[in-house]
Amino acid sequence: MPCKYVIGCGDELARAMLAWREVAPALALQMREIDPDAGQAAIAAAIDGIEAIDGASAFVAVDARYLNGLRLDLMASLRLRGLAMPALVEPGALVAAGARIEDNCWIGLGAIIQQGSRIGFNTVVGAGAIVASGVTVGHSSWIDEGVVIGRGARIGAQVTLGLGVIVGHGRQIGKLCIIDKAGRIELDVAAKTFIHATHAHPIVIIGA
Structure with missing residues (x-):
C-alpha cells in the first residue's frame, strides 16, 4: 500500500489529514508535525527517514506564515528526495x-x-x-x-x-x-x- 507523508503544523495539518483520508482512503498516511519556529532543524527532523520508495508521496500543510516561505522550504526539501507531491x-x-x-x-x-x-x-x-x-x-x-x-x-x-x-x-x-x-x-x-x-x-x- 503506498505511503503518503503529510508534513506540517497546527490546524492545517489536521485538516489535511482528514481531507486525504476522504480523497484517498487506500493510502497509508503518516503524519509528521513540525515546530514552525524551530527553523531548519524542524525541517530536517520532520523529513528524517522519508524516502521515495514503493510509490511513496508527500504533502505539505502549512499556513501563510513567513510569506508562505515555510511551506516552500518544506516542499523543496521533499522534492530533493524525489518524492511525488500530487495536489x-x-x-x-x-x-x-x-x-x-x-x-x-x-x-x-x-x-x-x-x-x-x-x-x-x-x-x-x-x-x-x-x-x-x-x-x-x-x-x-x-x-x-x-x-x-x-x-x-x-x-x-x-x-x-x-x-x-x-x-x-x-x-x-x-x-x-x-x-x-x-x-x-x-x-x-x-x-x-x-x-x-x-x-x-x-x-x-x-x-x-
Whole structure:
C-alpha cells in the first residue's frame, strides 16, 4: 500500500489529514508535525527517514506564515528526495478540465477553478474561493476562503489574499504582496505591498 507523508503544523495539518483520508482512503498516511519556529532543524527532523520508495508521496500543510516561505522550504526539501507531491483537491471542488493545478496545491471544499487558469505549485486555494477563467496564480501563494479572483488576473508568487478580498478582472498583484483588507482591488498592486485592515494606506517594502 503506498505511503503518503503529510508534513506540517497546527490546524492545517489536521485538516489535511482528514481531507486525504476522504480523497484517498487506500493510502497509508503518516503524519509528521513540525515546530514552525524551530527553523531548519524542524525541517530536517520532520523529513528524517522519508524516502521515495514503493510509490511513496508527500504533502505539505502549512499556513501563510513567513510569506508562505515555510511551506516552500518544506516542499523543496521533499522534492530533493524525489518524492511525488500530487495536489489535494477536496470533494466538491470544481476544477475545469482545461485548468492546470501544479504539485502540492490544495484546492479546498467547494472552490471553483475555471477554464484556462493555472495554479502554481504549492499554492492553497481555500474553501469556496473562485478563480475565474484565464487566471495565473504564482507558486506558494495563499488564497483564503471565499476570495474571488476575476478573469485574466495575474497573481504573483508568494502572495497572500485574505478573507473578503475580490481581485478585479485583469488586475495584476505583484509577488510577495499581502492583502488582508476586505474589498475589491481594481488597480494593479506593486510587488511587496502590504494592504492591511489596520492601516489606512498600503505599505510598500523597499530593498527587501
